[in-house]
Amino acid sequence: MAKKKITIGDIAKALGVSKTTVSFVLNGKARKIQISQELEKRVLDYIQQVGYIPNQYAQGLRSGKxxxxxxxxxxxxxxxxxxxxxxxxxxxxxxxxxxxxxxxxxxxxxxxxxxxxxxxxxxxxxxxxxxxxxxxxxxxxxxxxxxxxxxxxxxxxxxxxxxxxDNFNSVYEAMTHFVSNGFKNIAFITLSSDQVQMLERERGYLQTMSEIGAPYIIKRIKYHDDKLHSIQEIETFLTSHRHIDAVFFATNYIAENGLEAIRNLKLTIPDDLGVIVFDDNNMFRLFSPSITAISQPIxxxxxxxxxxxxxxxxxxxxxxxxxxxxxxxxxxxxxxxxxxxxxxx
Amino acid sequence: MAKKKITIGDIAKALGVSKTTVSFVLNGKARKIQISQELEKRVLDYIQQVGYIPNQYAQGLRSGKxxxxxxxxxxxxxxxxxxxxxxxxxxxxxxxxxxxxxxxxxxxxxxxxxxxxxxxxxxxxxxxxxxxxxxxxxxxxxxxxxxxxxxxxxxxxxxxxxxxxDNFNSVYEAMTHFVSNGFKNIAFITLSSDQVQMLERERGYLQTMSEIGAPYIIKRIKYHDDKLHSIQEIETFLTSHRHIDAVFFATNYIAENGLEAIRNLKLTIPDDLGVIVFDDNNMFRLFSPSITAISQPIxxxxxxxxxxxxxxxxxxxxxxxxxxxxxxxxxxxxxxxxxxxxxxx
DNA sequence: AATATTTCCTAAATCGGTTTAGGTTTATTA
DNA sequence: TAATAAACCTAAACCGATTTAGGAAATATT
Missing domain, CATH: 3.40.50.2300 (Response regulator)
Incomplete structure (x- = not known):
């Protein structure tokens, strides 16, 4: 099975034709350059038979691809x-x-x-x-x-x-779901980032909140290699905003730390705090209670x-x-x- | 910044030396082949200056690497x-x-x-x-x-x-931990597989169980694209073995489905059923109750x-x-x- | 001074493909 | 019949590096 590297030259020699011919056939340009069907088939068959595979580095070198x-x-x-x-x-x-x-x-x-x-x-x-x-x-x-x-x-x-x-609409939909379940003081915890996808999610939040006439409660946290740092930041935020009854986590990084913060504070979901997360996770359905999430079409x-x-x-x-x-x-x-x-x- | 592909030939020409010389310098073989320090430095400096990077496909073609x-x-x-x-x-x-x-x-x-x-x-x-x-x-x-x-x-x-x-010892340790927490009728749910790592884990289980003189309760399930299938298999197993008081899941695939099965059966962890999982997951510490796991040194x-x-x-x-x-x-x-x-x- | 060594460097072959620029035949047209 | 076109195929250049074999100049040896 360990085939010795067979080259285009070997094929040409074996068939008594030129490398050029073989190359053209290989690249499907036989027609264009007028190679007879019969020869083309002969080459193709032989290639098939010996299981020839081009050296990609030679190809890459010559063609740049x-x-x-x-x-x-x-x-x-x-x-x-x-x-x-x-x-x-x-x-x-x-x-x-x-x-x-x-x-x-x-x-x-x-x-x-x-x-x-x-x-x-x-x-x-x-x-x-x-x-x-x-x-x-x-x-x-x-x-x-x-x-x-x-x-x-x-x-x-x-x-x-x-x-x-569709970041905007899906967050808007999630927020609407929050509202129709009686949540009103909904916080939006996000990464401090001005990347479009984050802003769009935020826009979905703002839209809902302004529609129901509720004040915006937005917390931006910085990405930190040390998760503990982020967790504590969220804990502090939650404890200093006791009136919040639900929270939307705008990324899975935030969600992971946010859920840990909630756990540390011994808050009950969803009675003390409703939760929705942007980006679903295999495990969320196994949580107690299970976690509502916006699932992206991977x-x-x-x-x-x-x-x-x-x-x-x-x-x-x-x-x-x-x-x-x-x-x-x-x-x-x-x-x-x-x-x-x-x-x- | 978009540098035009500069080749070894360009360098040789610019410095008035041969490609050979440049190549030897590049490959650190200047010493071996006796190129003067002075010339070597000149080449090195120039390469540095123009930011030359070899074409990997030419290298690949020639050297096979x-x-x-x-x-x-x-x-x-x-x-x-x-x-x-x-x-x-x-x-x-x-x-x-x-x-x-x-x-x-x-x-x-x-x-x-x-x-x-x-x-x-x-x-x-x-x-x-x-x-x-x-x-x-x-x-x-x-x-x-x-x-x-x-x-x-x-x-x-x-x-x-x-x-x-160390599959054997870590499972043995986990099992010992189960035992010292009062669990005895411990089931081992694993993939039907005779790969070494799985057999070693099983061996760790068997060792503990035989040491405490408890009967083996092993369930092997096949990997299935459809998770539901695996979940149900585990559910059936658990309902037909009511005397089990703890379960060890031998892989994360099994664990995910196993945890869902437990949830579906509304069993309480760890009161109805103790749980340990092979392979930790970011989320396990956030479960209620949190899940004990063997964490591999990634x-x-x-x-x-x-x-x-x-x-x-x-x-x-x-x-x-x-x-x-x-x-x-x-x-x-x-x-x-x-x-x-x-x-x- | 003549020869042998070193030292320093290079021409050219090579890796395995792609592609340009033709070169023969054979068929068609004038 | 000679000129033209079409059909079929190929020699050789090229991509950009590595490496073998060897050349010229400087130095050492006898």
């Missing part, structure tokens, strides 16, 4: 991103592409570094969940003709393909991203030839943590 | 594997290596396919959580001189580097794997020249789900 897609996520160990990576990987492999990925930690510098690495590695295209202030670098890529697909967030003023979710995000990229790659359309903007719908998964009335027992 | 490590995990969206991937990725990049990864679903056929893909991509080395019956393919790799590091499980009769955890697993591989790669030792076997210790994180007595409130 590598069949590698570079992916930049915020954190590959985050369940949202790893789930997406998983699906993208699978489809990519099926189409003969490989994925190299890397975690930016939403850190602009790290992201820039990784883009450099990718560029030097001559990846063919990019799937990126962009950190802030990376517009210029991404514009460079686009100008250089590389396919780029952004997901999870957009960068304002950047003419790329985007796959995002499958669709992944499949749209990868097919967009592959499209651009195979059609050889440069990124700036067109630009697709896909906004996907989230699902509100209603569980116990947001329903004061119907709680069993 | 790609600075890519192929990684095979069971499921990149599983928190255990994604956490490890994250760390490995980070260290690899720092050393100038890229990681391409892929999920096997513990499926032998899929793993074989991916190994083929990796081979064709000429990856330099392999980090693998091996599925069953993949011995031959891995032996091939080793015979071909590729560095291979196995983690999470071993394959019996395979002379590779392994990074594993950092150590990752750092050992990557440094072993890099070692082999840079020392150019073939895999069969030596073989390292590292067994790491797990930590039992004791929480509420396994403590009948001390439970607060």
């Amino acid at each position: 590598t069949r590698i897609i570079g992916m930049l996520v915020e954190d590959i160990s985050d369940s949202f991103f790893s789930a997406i990576a998983r699906q993208i990987e699978e489809k990519a492999y099926k189409m003969g592409y490989k994925i190299v990925y890397s975690s930016t930690e939403n850190n602009t510098e790290k992201a820039k570094e990784m883009l450099e690495v990718y560029k030097n590695s001559r990846v063919d295209g990019y799937i990126i969940a962009p950190p802030p202030a990376i517009e210029n670098e991404i514009n460079e890529l686009i100008k250089d003709g590389f396919p780029v697909v952004l997901f999870d967030r957009t960068l304002p003023g950047l003419y790329t393909d985007n796959i995002i979710v 499958n669709e995000i992944a499949s749209n991203s990868i097919s967009l990229i592959l499209d651009k790659l195979t059609n050889k359309l440069a990124s700036h030839d067109q630009s697709v903007n896909i906004i996907l719908k989230n699902t509100l998964v209603i569980r116990e943590s947001s329903q004061k009335k119907q709680r069993t027992k | 790609t600075r890519i490590i192929g990684m095979l995990v069971e499921d990149i969206s599983d928190s255990f594997f994604s956490a490890i991937a994250r760390q490995i990725e980070e260290k690899a990049y720092k050393m100038g290596y890229k990681i391409v990864y892929s999920s096997t679903e513990n499926n032998t056929e899929k793993a074989k396919e991916m190994l083929e893909v990796y081979k064709n991509s000429r990856v330099d080395g392999y980090i693998i959580a091996p599925p069953p019956a993949i011995e031959n393919e891995i032996n091939e790799l080793i015979k071909d001189g590729f560095p291979v590091v196995l983690f999470d499980r071993t394959l019996p009769g395979l002379y590779t580097d392994n990074i594993i955890v 950092n150590e697993i990752a750092s050992n794997s990557i440094s072993l591989i890099l070692d082999k790669l840079t020392n150019k030792l073939a895999s069969h020249d030596q073989s390292v076997n590292i067994i790491l210790k797990n930590t039992l994180v004791i929480r509420e789900s396994s403590q009948k007595k001390q439970r607060t409130k």
Whole structure:
């Protein structure tokens, strides 16, 4: 089974034709360059028979193409991103592409570094969940003709393909659900960030609150390597705002720490405090009480991203030839943590 | 900033030397081949100045090396594997290596396919959580001189580097903890699998049970794409074994479904049923009651794997020249789900 | 002074493909 | 019949590095 590397030259020799011919057949250009059907078939059959596979580095060297897609996520160990990576990987492999990925930690510098690495590695295209202030670098890529697909967030003023979710409406829907369950003093705990997706979520909150004429209670916390820090910040906030009867956590990082804060304060969900989280987690349905969450359409995000990229790659359309903007719908998964009335027992 | 691809030839021309000289300097072989310090410095300085980076595909083509490590995990969206991937990725990049990864679903056929893909991509080395019956393919790799590091499980009769955890002792410790908290009729729910790591965990269970003279209660369930199926299987098992007072879940897949089964049956943890899970999860400390778990040393697993591989790669030792076997210790994180007595409130 | 060593550097082959610019035949047209 | 076009195929350049084999100049040896 351990096949010795067979080259295009070997094939040419074996069939008594030129490398050129074999190459053209391999690349489906037989028609174009007028190679007889008979020869084409002979080559194809032989290739099939010996199980020839081109050396990708020779191809890469000559054509500049590598069949590698570079992916930049915020954190590959985050369940949202790893789930997406998983699906993208699978489809990519099926189409003969490989994925190299890397975690930016939403850190602009790290992201820039990784883009450099990718560029030097001559990846063919990019799937990126962009950190802030990376517009210029991404514009460079686009100008250089590389396919780029952004997901999870957009960068304002950047003419790329985007796959995002309907942050505003899904938060609005969740908030409305809160309200119809009798919650009114609803706090919105978010990351201090001016990334679009976060602002949109906030806008959904503001909209609801202003509609019901309730005051805004917004707490912004900074991302901190030390979770304890974030947890305490939330605890302090909650204890100093006793009138709050529900809280919306705007990201899963916040939610994890927020839930721990609630636990530390021995508050009862949802009687003392209703809870809804942006971004669902496998485990939320197992909590007692189970946690209501906005679930993002991971499958669709992944499949749209990868097919967009592959499209651009195979059609050889440069990124700036067109630009697709896909906004996907989230699902509100209603569980116990947001329903004061119907709680069993 | 968009540097035009500058080649080794450009450098040679600019400095009025030969490509050969530049190449030798670049590869640190200046000394060996007797290039004057002065010229070496001149080349180095110039390279620095123009920010030259070699074309990896030319290098790959010529040298057969790609600075890519192929990684095979069971499921990149599983928190255990994604956490490890994250760390490995980070260290690899720092050393100038890229990681391409892929999920096997513990499926032998899929793993074989991916190994083929990796081979064709000429990856330099392999980090693998091996599925069953993949011995031959891995032996091939080793015979071909590729560095291979196995983690999470071993394959019996395979002379590779392994990074594993002390499955037996950590389960034994967890079981002992159960016993000292008054649990006795302890069930062991596991995957039907004869992979070493699973058998070792089972051995830890058996050892404890035989020491306390209690009968074995083992339930094996098959991995099923449909979680509901697994959940029901566990429900049925639990309802037909009412005398069980505690249960050990041998993997996180089982645990997730097992916890849901317990929830569906409205059993109270730990009063009706003590629970310990193999493999910790971020969320377990937030459960009510919180879930006791055996936590694997993710950092150590990752750092050992990557440094072993890099070692082999840079020392150019073939895999069969030596073989390292590292067994790491797990930590039992004791929480509420396994403590009948001390439970607060 | 003649020869042998070192020291320092380079020409050219090579890796395995892709692609440009043709070169033969054979068929068609004038 | 000669000129033109079409059909079919290939030689050789090229991508950008690494590495072998060896050349010229400086130094050491006899």
